[in-house]
Amino acid sequence: MSEARLPPAPIFIDLTELTTHPLRTGIQRVEREILRRWRGPRPLVPCRFDAEKLRFCALPDAVVEILTQDGNHTVDDDKERLRTHLEKGTPISQGDIDAGLHNPEVFYEQRRAEAYRALCRDGTASVSWLVYDFLPFLHPQGWEPRTTERLMHYVRTLREIPRAAFISEQTRNDYLHRVIRDAGRAGPVIPLGGDGVALSRQEFDPRRRMFTYVGTIEPRKNVADILEAFEMLWRQDVDVELTVIGRMEIRSTREPPILDRLKAEPRFSYLGHASDDAIRQALQRTRATLFVSSLEGFGIPPYESLASGIPVVASANLPSLDLLPAGGRVILGEISPTAIAGAVLQLLDDSFAERLWGEVTSLRIPTWDGFVQGLARWLHD
Amino acid sequence: MVDCDIVFDMRCLQDPSYKDRGVGKLSANLVRNVGSLRTKIETSTLGLIDPRLPPLEDRFLRLVDRIQGNAYLDVKRRSTVFVELSPMTHDPLFPGRIVNDPDILKLAIVYDFIPLMKPERYLPTASDRLDYHTQLIWLSRHDHFFPISQYTADELRRILNVESRHITNTGAPIGNAFERVDGFGQWGGSSERYVLASGGAEPRKNIECPMLAHAGSRAMQDAGVQLVVTGNYPLGWQASLRDLYVANGGKSELLIFPGFVDEDELVAIYRSARCAVVAAQMEGFSMPVVEAMAAGTPVLASSIPAHKELVGRNDLMFSPEDVEAVRSKVEALVLDPARRAEVVGDQSTRWQRFRADKIAGDFWAKVSDLVAQRQPKRSAILRGARPRIAFLSPMPPDQSGVADYSAATISELGKLADVHVFSKHICAAMPDGAASVQQITALPCLSSGFDRVIGVVGNSHFHLEVFQLLERYGGACIEHDNRLLGFYRILLGSQRARSLAERELRRPVTEEEIASWLQDESRLKATFLGEIAEWASPMFVHSRVTARIVRERFAKEAIYLPFSIYRQWEIDPTDRELKLAARTRLGIGSKEFAVVSLGLVHSNKAVEECIWAVDLLRSWQIPAKLYLVGGFADDEGRFRNLVSYLDLADHVSFSSGFVGEAQYRDYLLAADAAVQLRTHFFGGLSGALLDCIAVGLPTVANEDLAVAMEAPPYVSPVPDHPSPVLIAESLAEILGRGADRSQFDQPRRHYCEAHSFENYARKLCEGLGLEIDAGRRSP
Structure with a gap:
């Protein structure tokens, strides 16, 4: 008599934040890619922490379907479509959850943190977290005063989590040497994918005169320096164009007046928040992208630029670029309009630009499939 | 050519009852034509205005080089002429300090004595009569009089016994039309x-x-x-x-x-x-x-x-x-x-003799003669006497750090000048260094007996009287705090606080916003220092950051004085044996990493973040214990609950009550590190951090505070937005450097010297324009 094979135990994935705020950027984008590209062999079962029941509850498969569909729905649409399914969540038994609970989210809610701490104290559960960065803890000036204290539940819980993976070496180093200081719990670095734009690899064309910035406009991104650099170049009659794509955050004070005075500048476009299609169209005319942020948890736009074959002018120490071998980019030691303008002038030199475009072709940029496979391997380990 | 400052009392030109009538026309005509004096005398002009009256209109404002909202003249480097344009119509105390000053040539325009001719109509009450006669007394203190008619001149002689040689008739100018x-x-x-x-x-x-x-x-x-x-x-x-x-x-x-x-x-x-x-x-x-x-x-x-x-x-x-x-x-x-x-x-x-230009020309010609004839009296300081300073401040036994600080200031300042102390409460004993101590009144602001008047202001009720005198009469001001939110909102009311904040921030400010600042000073946007900056001459601050803010926001120059160490040590506070003895007295274990935070326990000192930092340190296997040395100034429940939640009851110690001086000093000796944070900025200072620096105790402080204190290298700055991770990290680094404070001896001694009260008193005198001759120092 042959013994019936048991189906592989599921791995629960904690989507509490995503199912409450189904956005498509940042961490929520990572979560959607995990759901979309997960290939097993253990099934990935969505769950959420129910703050009233103080339990993790499994969610129906329909939740995954909603979260992995194309971006034709608004956030409010998705919220409404998810609402009924969230109510159908069923508490997960201790035995089931012991088999595997993975959290790919950042959260600061005390009760959820305590639930994780209780699981970890018990010692039987296979709990794992994907850690993005520690920016609010290590660079608190970028946030409102007294923010960090409210976020400490995350760190306090993280130090109890037996398995942690990281999206960058920088984050792993911060975990090991600054925040948690426990090597025994640190897992691998699993780089995010750079192929999210889904743009075919671009070829160098000397007729391309456009530089593009993609990302939010907030103080640490130094977009004002980019704008002032191009103002300098235009005053010198340099034949170059600039396109800026991204929504303006309320804390930005330098950029609005510059954007205002550039309204009549024909060589400049500001698209605000734009669709993936619009980004693709802009990149198809781009000679190089610009990304000169002072502070990043990862820095995906330059990564995606290189994945599309387009060189990038970037600030030093971006965790995303640190994962790659050299080439295909101009790195600025100092971020200033003058330094940015200098890099743009370099890239307007056809032979220099062509060399950089050539270097990009030799770079192997991690993909989202690779990221999810790496995560799956680690979770199955 | 003689140099001369001409000071006008321009209150009559503010007052709707006078500015467009005969008084105002005569006054404006004289001020307008001060230029005729400039062919003989190099002049600068200052108009005194009363902030309680309607603002001076532009047409009058532009007649003088500058205006001032009080009558405090500090450094008089050249002859000063005071022109009282309307001596009988407004508060005579307002320019009292000038009128009492023998070094100033004081001129008064005299219109009439009509109230004395018909007192039943114009002076119906005893109070009215007393006020009028008080004004007559102040009028009599002028040096030369310009009655507008022969009749008024005769009355002046009759009523005030003014000699004819001190009288020059003028007249009222006829209108231009x-x-x-x-x-x-x-x-x-x-x-x-x-x-x-x-x-x-x-x-x-x-x-x-x-x-x-x-x-x-x-x-x-x-x-x-x-x-x-x-x-x-x-x-x-x-x-x-x-x-x-x-x-x-x-x-x-x-x-x-x-x-x-x-x-x-x-x-x-x-x-x-x-x-x-x-x-x-x-x-x-x-x-x-x-x-x-x-x-x-x-x-x-x-x-x-x-x-x-x-x-x-x-x-x-x-x-x-x-x-x-x-x-x-x-x-x-x-x-x-x-x-x-x-x-x-x-x-x-x-x-024809009442043409405006003729009247003004005759007036200024006479003033020119008076200035030329005047034998300048050498001021007391120039004659070699010690300067006399009126020092208005809270003093011990007031339970205020500022009171202690003033006492320490006077002790050294008294070696350079005669310091007469005016305080709300009579001190039990004569403060060390003081020449006298009296209850605070307007007297020092009106008396010519003081070369300078210094008011000490801070963000508490102890300063209300000093503040009010400064507002009315001006003077030098030592401003202790980097913001006066509580003082304005609680003592002076929401309307005034809001109006001041709006002027400072140049935008509307709601009552709710001010309430949110009071609740959490990390949100504070306004310093509330604008009025002090306006009134004070000069304004002293203890932080270069505050001085910069005053310059940027109020276009006023504040003089920086190094915040000085007022807790003196007879022993070597870096001595290891003394440290061990103090730890024994306090029951601190030898292996423990003892971190102190000194001063009142309040959320605006990031106490919660410090508690979280202890949690982190212990998770890093560092045997840290935090001692909060001071009483609670905020809801203690929130702190105790956090300690309990983090299971840190054995690792965070709250003071059980008032911390005496001996125990406070023991903590300074015994600690391995300190953490002193502020969540409000603008260059705020900390007496507790000063104590830590003075004993060479490695301390974690936020950047704004560290910069404001010009902290030495053994103060580790962390960002102003407090992060428990960074606080813990800095403390761990301090532990890593070792506990021997003597390694910081050189920067510590240098700091203590620069921040001594001896140095402070010298710089204060410099800032007041008092040239101190070493020979006049008392031991």
């Missing part, structure tokens, strides 16, 4: 012949007299000669006068009240009149008499002294009660063209 009368045509208000009666809404103008004369004149009534009564009479008063006029035979249609008219229209009214009648019972000077003459209109005036010197002919004068005389004299002028022409001719030159 009267000096170009040829350009004016007929008055449009009446096409008929009319007599002009000059009045004003004051009984002493005696308008009834010419009205009765006109009403009773059959000749004028029959001939339809109108009576135009100038002066801005209220409608009810006009009606009563009209009733009186009609009741005495006047035709109502012949009586005209033009009401308020501008100067051009007034000229036209004069020009078209057959004659003018001025019947006032009391005047110090009579502008209508001069105006009529300038307009070419014959004028009849009552035979009061001020009129006599202007008119000069008995046949053109009358007793103020003699209606018949007025009627006959008016009829003669109206009905006899030859008589009228003769009078016009006679009066055509009498007014």
Whole structure:
């Protein structure tokens, strides 16, 4: 008599934040890619922490379907479509959850943190977290005063989590040497994918005169320096164009007046928040992208630029670029309009630009499939 | 060429009751023409204004080089002339310090003493009489007087016994429009012949007299000669006068009240009149008499002294009660063209001496002579005496760090100057270094006995009296705190706090926003230092950051003084044996990493973040314990709950009550590290951090505080937005460097020297413009 094979135990994935705020950027984008590209062999079962029941509850498969569909729905649409399914969540038994609970989210809610701490104290559960960065803890000036204290539940819980993976070496180093200081719990670095734009690899064309910035406009991104650099170049009659794509955050004070005075500048476009299609169209005319942020948890736009074959002018120490071998980019030691303008002038030199475009072709940029496979391997380990 | 500062009391030009009347016109004319002095004397001009009065209009503002909201003149490097433009109309204490200053040449324009002539009307109460006589006393303290008429000069001699050599007659200037009368045509208000009666809404103008004369004149009534009564009479008063006029035979249609008219229209009214009648019972000077003459209109005036010197002919004068005389004299002028022409001719030159430029020219020529003749009195300091300083401050036993700080300041300052202390509460003993100690009053602000007045201000109720005196009388100010939110909102009210914040931030500020600042000072956007910066001369601050903010936000220069160490040590606070002994006394284990945070326990010192940092340190296997050395200034439950939640009861210690001096010092000796944080910025300071620095205790402080304190290298800065991770990280680094404080001895000694009260007192004197001769130091 042959013994019936048991189906592989599921791995629960904690989507509490995503199912409450189904956005498509940042961490929520990572979560959607995990759901979309997960290939097993253990099934990935969505769950959420129910703050009233103080339990993790499994969610129906329909939740995954909603979260992995194309971006034709608004956030409010998705919220409404998810609402009924969230109510159908069923508490997960201790035995089931012991088999595997993975959290790919950042959260600061005390009760959820305590639930994780209780699981970890018990010692039987296979709990794992994907850690993005520690920016609010290590660079608190970028946030409102007294923010960090409210976020400490995350760190306090993280130090109890037996398995942690990281999206960058920088984050792993911060975990090991600054925040948690426990090597025994640190897992691998699993780089995010750079192929999210889904743009075919671009070829160098000397007729391309456009530089593009993609990302939010907030103080640490130094977009004002980019704008002032191009103002300098235009005053010198340099034949170059600039396109800026991204929504303006309320804390930005330098950029609005510059954007205002550039309204009549024909060589400049500001698209605000734009669709993936619009980004693709802009990149198809781009000679190089610009990304000169002072502070990043990862820095995906330059990564995606290189994945599309387009060189990038970037600030030093971006965790995303640190994962790659050299080439295909101009790195600025100092971020200033003058330094940015200098890099743009370099890239307007056809032979220099062509060399950089050539270097990009030799770079192997991690993909989202690779990221999810790496995560799956680690979770199955 | 002599250098000279001319200071004007310009309050009469702020006051709607005076600015456009005779007082204001005379005053503005003198100020406007101060330039005529500049051919002989290099001058700068300062206008004193009273912030309690309406703002000075631009037309007056631009007459002087600068204005000031009080009468505190600090460093007088050259001759100073004070011109009191209207000595009897406003609070005489306001410029009291100047008027009492023997080094300043004080000049007063004197208009009249009318209230003394009719006290039952003008000084009806004992209080009014006392106030008026007080003003007379202040007036008598001027050096030279400029009465506007011979009559007023005589009164000045009679009432105040002023010698003639201290009196120079001036006059009231005629309006500019009267000096170009040829350009004016007929008055449009009446096409008929009319007599002009000059009045004003004051009984002493005696308008009834010419009205009765006109009403009773059959000749004028029959001939339809109108009576135009100038002066801005209220409608009810006009009606009563009209009733009186009609009741005495006047035709109502012949009586005209033009009401308020501008100067051009007034000229036209004069020009078209057959004659003018001025019947006032009391005047110090009579502008209508001069105006009529300038307009070419014959004028009849009552035979009061001020009129006599202007008119000069008995046949053109009358007793103020003699209606018949007025009627006959008016009829003669109206009905006899030859008589009228003769009078016009006679009066055509009498007014010329009241041209504005002549009056101002004569005035400034006399001032020039006075300045040249004056033997400058050498100030006490220049004569070699020690400076005398009035020091207004909370003092022990007030439970205030500022009181302690002032006591330490006076101890050293007293070696350089005679320091007279004025405090709300009488000190139990004479403070070390003080020459005297008295209860605080306005006296030091008015007395000329002090070379400088220093008020000490901070963000607590202890400073209210000093603040109020500074507001009214000015002075130097040592501003202790980087923000005065609590002081303004709680002691002065929400409206004033809001208005000040709006001016500082140049945007609307709601009551809710201010409430949110009070609740969490990390959200604070305004310093509330604007008024102090405006009033103080100079303003001293203990932080370069605050000085920069004052410059950027209020366009004022604040003088930086290094915040000085007022907890002195007779022993070597870096001695390891003393540290071990202190740890034993406090029960601190030898292996424990003892972290202290000194001062009142309040959320605005990031106490929660410090507790979280202890949690992290312990998770890093560091045996940290946090000692919060000070009472609670905030809800203690939130801190205790957090400690309990994090299971840190054995690793966070709250003080059980008041921490005595000995215990406080033990903690400073015993600790391995300190953490002193502020969540409000603007260059705030910390006495506790100063204590830590003074004993060489490695300390974690936020950047704004560390920069403001000019902290030495053994203070580790963390970002102003507190992060438990970074606080813990810095503490761990301190532990890693080792506990031996002697490694910081050189920077510690250097800091202590730069932040000594000896150095502080010297810099304070420099900032006050007091040149301290080493030979005058007392031991």
